[in-house]
Amino acid sequence: MRREGRRRGRGRAAVAPAGAAFLPFLPFLAGTLLRLLDSGRTPREWRNGAPSNTMPAPAGLLFLVLCVKQVWDHPWSEFF
8 A cells, every 4th residue: 555645765865875885894894704704713614615715805806996996086176
């Protein structure tokens, strides 16, 4: 049942800024999880294997390269 007078898509205005604000923390979160899941406190059967440890490295490097490129290419003269 749909309510009359209710606008559709109002949540999009809140989701995009929240996603953009959380995006820089994703590589930190991934690194933290890798470290925690490979620590001695984690039971051996729950630890990451070699593929799980090596795949995030290129993804993190690509993220950093794209981040630096985006900051470098930004038209800062228009911003200030």
